[in-house]
Amino acid sequence: MFKRENTRQFNIGNVKIGGSAPVSVQSMTNTKTADINATVNQIERLTEAGCEIVRVTVPDMQSAEALKEIKRRIKIPLVADIHFDYRLALESIKNGVDKIRLNPGNIGDAERVKAVVKAAKERNIPIRIGVNSGSVERELLEKYDGPTPGAVVESAERHIKILQDNGFENIVVSLKMSDVVNTIEAYRLFSEKWDIPLHVGVTESGTVKTGSIKSAVGIGSVLSQGIGNTIRVSLTGDPVEEVIVARQILKSLKLMPVGVNIVSCPTCGRTNVDLPSLAEKIEKALSTCEKNITVAVMGCAVNGPGEAREADYGVACGKGDGLLFKKGKTVKKVKENEIVRELLLMIDND
Template sequence: MIRENTKVAVIGNRAIGGKNPVLIQSMTNTKTEDVGNTVEQIKRLEEAGCDIIRCAVPTEQAAYALKEIKRQISIPLVADIHFDYRLAILAMENGADKIRINPGNIGSAEKIQAVVDVAKSRNIPIRVGVNSGSLEKNLIEKYGGVTAKGIVESALGKVKIIEDMGYDNLVISIKSSDVRMCIEAHELLVKETDYPLHVGITESGTVYSGNIKSAVGLGAILSQGIGNTIRVSLTGDPLEEIKSAKLILKTLGLRKGGIEVVSCPTCGRTRIDLIQLANQVESMAANYDLDIKVAVMGCAVNGPGEAKEADIGVAGGVNEGLLIKKGEIIKKVPEGELLDTLKWELDHWKD
């Protein structure tokens, strides 16, 4: 389900909002000034399924680097700007497809207007970002602390600043590391605006804890049709963000493509190294662009039955295993050949 009554924003060669699909975004962790490493990372992220990439622009050198980075990549490039309005202007002049700013830390109205004027002349969307950690003191006092209502009021206030300057090509992002607060804030925000939204649980943590918090938060928000781009913010390799985002969207039915791996928990009947096998299958499956479900089951007792909803699967026995298609046993192979047998089937799936 996608909330289709939002405005549409065009970001480079992609569009968000309206009936457009939810897109996956990530952010480079290289120094943007280092064009070679930044481009290399972006290409790896794009190959993994990243739709939009954001780069930090803390210096003039980073802003100028965007031009060459942009020339070498295929996905839209977003410039992340804080404090210095001149960097926002330089980023747009050097090819940024969208800029992310917080009008509250850009400075005077004249500085914000200068940024808006350039964005307007180039029809570049501005993402207005507000985090719970940077909520204004007056709103904290008004609501007795950091609250969802305060976050929403802050965001809408900053949007109005730009609207009053004659520009409405905007994307809104409100984030918090508090999952429940983040969910509530988005539920409140969609009642007040029809701008497209970028959604994420900020500062969610390591790959382990961050994945859990992001899955819970993004799942609750996206399941209500809220959100047009997402980022799974993890303290780790950005590639992990893409893998998680794809699985979240696929689990909710918002994206097709890619193999879904299901596996059973271990139990006393398991006679193969199920944990290793399941991890190996998951890693292998990531290399295939097949819209199918693969099951990895621990025993031959329940394996065929439990795997019947999968397109293909394997189930363990005593030092051996079964290859299963649509719940039917196809062949029995030694345990050491299970992975290769499954790989052969995937390699020839479209034959």
């Protein structure tokens, strides 16, 4: 079976991608890139949530010019998303981006491709070829009878060949489809043939709720086969949600070296506190905690203590109160409205 470690490795800014590097989390801003303050603010929020690489759209020269200042003000690698206009790619590279996303088959004649490749080589930055079901060339749609996984893979291969013919190998590929099953198949097909690092995602996956589920199934299935080096969850909503979901996918598969695992019960007739709100508050407060811990948030004094004792930290709630646990031992009983604060304090001080 394909193993992600078998891919080539290179840097996107200070983040390693491919080979034995951890799977990294990406997101994309939804501000107007030319609005530097709004874009930097959003990138700061994304960074705080755990985003490791950020992509911004570059639809015009004003946006490409804004990249210089954006790059100066942010801490994580910056990727410029370019469609069609090679001049935007050149300006973005000049302004210090760490990677560009561009399909070389879409930017026109060979001289333009050469110019972009030359600039990317000089700065030693990778190019991501981003193919999706909507970008497949007409001949391939006819050959495969639609945007099938095979069509998407062959489309990516066309773009790869253009870069390789220009002596460029610093390539990342994504093969995003809105259909989850096809997405999984496309990544599998591609990884059987290539050692190119893969950026994994399900495109246009939907609103926060639906999209998170589709992404968890799609990205999770691909990653669990040993495929994929960096991921982006696409959601219609605040991109910070994308990062939270992406990190959760990685944690679930034990692909994230640090993090908090929250265990909470589904609640039942025995629950006498507002457990969903407690669990959510605790999860949110610990979303950027870098300790490797399991925290149990349990709804009753019958089955709760067992799980809370098993975890590193836990609470088993009673009637309007909760019993706190640390490393298997009872610590103290606190009122319902003190549970979150006391549990967090206990974790912080440990």
